[in-house]
Amino acid sequence: MPGSRNDLTRLRAALTAFFALDGFVFAGWVVRIPAIKEQTGASASALGLALLGVSAGAVVTMTLTGRLCRRYGSHPVTVACAVLLCLSVALPPLTHSALALGLVLLVFGSAYGGINVAFNSAAVDLVAVLRRPIMPSFHAAFSLGGMIGAGLGGLVAGSLSPVRHLLCLTLIGLVVTLFAGRALLRCQPAAPPDGADRDQGAPRRLGRTRRLVVTFGVIALCTAYGEGAMADWGALHLEQDLDASPGVAAAGYSCFALAMTVGRLTGTTLLERLGRTTTVVAGGTTAVAGMLLGSLAPSVWAALFGFAVTGLGLANVFPVAIERAGALGGPAGVATASTLGYGGMLLGPPAIGFMADWFSLPAALTSVAALAAVAVLVAVATRRAAAPG
Numbered sequence: 505m506p507g508s509r510n511d512l513t514r515l516r517a518a519l520t521a522f523f524a525l526d527g528f529v530f531a532g533w534v535v536r537i538p539a540i541k542e543q544t545g546a547s548a549s550a551l552g553l554a555l556l557g558v559s560a561g562a563v564v565t566m567t568l569t570g571r572l573c574r575r576y577g578s579h580p581v582t583v584a585c586a587v588l589l590c591l592s593v594a595l596p597p598l599t600h601s602a603l604a605l606g607l608v609l610l611v612f613g614s615a616y617g618g619i620n621v622a623f624n625s626a627a628v629d630l631v632a633v634l635r636r637p638i639m640p641s642f643h644a645a646f647s648l649g650g651m652i653g654a655g656l657g658g659l660v661a662g663s664l665s666p667v668r669h670l671l672c673l674t675l676i677g678l679v680v681t682l683f684a685g686r687a688l689l690r691c692q693p694a695a696p697p698d699g700a701d702r703d704q705g706a707p708r709r710l711g712r713t714r715r716l717v718v719t720f721g722v723i724a725l726c727t728a729y730g731e732g733a734m735a736d737w738g739a740l741h742l743e744q745d746l747d748a749s750p751g752v753a754a755a756g757y758s759c760f761a762l763a764m765t766v767g768r769l770t771g772t773t774l775l776e777r778l779g780r781t782t783t784v785v786a787g788g789t790t791a792v793a794g795m796l797l798g799s800l801a802p803s804v805w806a807a808l809f810g811f812a813v814t815g816l817g818l819a820n821v822f823p824v825a826i827e828r829a830g831a832l833g834g835p836a837g838v839a840t841a842s843t844l845g846y847g848g849m850l851l852g853p854p855a856i857g858f859m860a861d862w863f864s865l866p867a868a869l870t871s872v873a874a875l876a877a878v879a880v881l882v883a884v885a886t887r888r889a890a891a892p893g
Contacts, residue, residue: 515630515691516638520645521684522582522623525677527649529593530616532673535657536597536666543666546602554606559850561613562620563843569621570839577693578626578835583685585619590677597666617846625838628830629694637780639827640771640820647765717837719886720829723784724845726879727821730791730814730872732852734760738811741799741865748804759808760815767819780824781887788880791817792873799869814872821879848875 541551572581592615595608627642653673660669735757743753767787775783791814798810822845829841852872859868 511691512630512634512694514687515626515694516634518684518688518691519582519623519627519630520642521680522586522619522688523627523642523645524649524652525586525680525684526589526616526619526623527646527651528653529589529673529677531650531653532657533593533596533612533670535654535661536669539661539666540596540599540605543597544600544602544605546605550602551605554602554609557606557609558613558616559846561610561615562617562846565614565617566621566839566843566846569618570625570835570837572618573622573625573835578622578629579688579691579693582619582622582626583681583688585615585622586681586685587678589615589619590674590681593677594667594670594674597670617842620846621835621839621842624826624842625830625835626688626693628827628838631827632831633694636772637775637824637827638772639823640768640775643823644765644768644771647761647768651761651765713832713837716886717829717833717840718844719882720825720832720837721841721844723879723882724822724825724829724841725848725851726875726882727788727791727818727825728845728848729852729855729875730795730818731764731822732849733856733869733872734811734814735853737853737856737860737865737869738798741869742804742807745864745866746802746804746807752804752808756808756811760811763812763815764819767816768823771820771823774820775824780828781883784821784824784883785880787817787819787821788876788883789817790814791821791876792880793817795873795876796870799866799873817876 537551537555544551544554546554569581569585589612592608592612595611596605599605599608623642627639631637631639657669664672738756738760739753742748742756743750748756771783778786794810794813794815794817796810798807798814801807801810826838826841826845829837831837833840855871856865856868859871
């Protein structure tokens with residue numbers, strides 16, 4: 505890649521800003537869902553169907569965005585999706601029916617899915633140029649942005665209406681996009697040394713590459729499943745099964761998210777010392793132990809400790825899977841792995857619900873540990889083919 509080390513530093517800073525913005529905006533929307541449900545008068549089932557708009561928009565757009573990145577470049581696509589994300593987050597509180605809410609969430613989900621593929625593609629190329637495993641630091645920025653967005657959303661929920669709150673998110677997001685976007689568009693795209701060879705070669709080699717990309721997507725799915733399950737069911741488990749107070753129950757996901765953020769902030773050092781495969785295996789194994797403790801522990805504090813251990817274990821598995829898929833398949837690889845990973849996040853909450861009805865919620869939550877174990881087994885089975893790491 506032409507340019508100095510300062511150019512690469514500016515590129516890294518700009519991408520970090522977009523990762524943080526994505527988490528900030530998405531978390532700000534999530535904390536206002538109860539108020540928007542009341543405003544629209546939607547039943548629980550109608551709201552659930554409307555919320556599928558986010559998922560449907562994201563999954564459909566992720567595949568398309570990989571092609572757009574190859575044609576126009578990941579930097580312009582990142583900026584365009586960021587603008588759409590910031591504008592569309594102001595739309596949900598303007599709706600007054602579940603149908604209208606679902607339609608605007610299709611737009612919001614499309615922007616969310618698009619920006620995730622675009623900035624992950626740009627980050628994958630930068631990782632290859634720097635020859636350092638810095639992918640977890642970008643995802644740490646996403647986690648930090650989400651924690652700030654959720655925290656601020658909780659603080660202003662009592663004083664600002666959803667319309668004003670989400671409009672503020674739009675304005676803040678557009679300002680961040682203006683400055684970070686200008687910096688990103690001025691940076692030349694990172695050009696990995698092997699970038700010209702990706703998506704090329706004999707059909708047999710292409711087939712092997714696609715299989716590896718799907719394999720990394722499966723690893724992403726197994727770990728994202730746990731994130732979705734913890735977000736939707738962790739607090740209920742603490743309150744319903746362990747008699748925790750609402751305040752302590754709400755701290756369950758906070759412990760998980762904070763530990764995940766800390767794990768990602770230290771992820772680069774961990775990857776440099778252990779390598780990718782060892783990091784995935786160690787992280788997945790840690791998550792298995794943590795989730796078994798979190799779901800089966802007889803006391804609240806032991807469960808909270810288990811949630812934190814789970815967050816530490818899962819922290820770097822998803823970033824590594826996305827980075828390796830992108831290194832092998834370019835934007836299309838990122839799109840495939842992201843789609844599978846996002847599918848896992850969507851699959852987790854309803855799957856846990858069905859299993860809780862059939863068995864019990866603690867038993868259902870052990871499926872998070874089971875899928876983390878699957879990720880470990882897949883990583884071990886493909887460690888030679890998935891080199892380096």
